[in-house]
Amino acid sequence: MKIHHRPVKADDIKTICGLPQGAQELFYMFPKAQYPLTESQMADAIAQRFDSTIFEADNRVVGFANFYRAEPGGTCCIGNVIVAPQARCKGVASFIVETMTALAFDRYDASEVQLSCFNGNTAGLLLYPKLGFQPFAIEERASPEGDRLALIHMTRRRAG
Incomplete structure (x- = not known):
């Protein structure tokens, strides 16, 4: 699968809204959103974030990511x-995480890239350390149902 990326366009928003397959996936992707994800929720998030990026393969959207913080020379946070x-x-x-990490280091001259992952997101918890991210803090959060969750914050520092 050959993947490429590009900046998000307005007509991508409806497609992005269809990616989370249920309330739990939406919570992992966008904890502040209400399920189902609406175009206005997504458009508002994109307007407040940096480098919202679409990932495509075979002319189909296969993923999305952005930065919720982008400090030149400092920290970029993937969300x-x-x-x-x-x-x-x-x-x-x-591919998404490596692309966004490279973008942070190249465009923002970031010293580190951070991301966060809820304890129930097993796929993310297994993937991120393989890509060089190390846990540095755990924050207690609540699920939409009020259950206690752990949000694991991870970082990857610029090499060298």
Whole structure:
């Protein structure tokens, strides 16, 4: 699968809204959103974030991500990561995270890249350390149902 990326366009928003397959996936992708994800929720998030990026393969959207913080020379934080259901377990998530990490280091001259992952997101917890991210803090959060969750914050520092 040959994947490429580009900046998000307004007509991508409806497609992005269809990527989370249920309330739990939406919570992992975008904890502040209400299920189902609406175009206005997604458009508002994109307007407040940096480098919202679409990932495509075979002329189909296979993923999305952005930065919720982008400090030149400092820290960039990757957020809203989602992989399309038909593209899962095919290396798309790795491509997304590696692409966004390179963008942070190249465009923002970031010293580190951070991301966060809820304890129930086993796929993310297994992937991110393979890509060089190390846990540095755990924050207690509540699920939409009020259950206690752990949000694991991870970082990857610029090499050298």
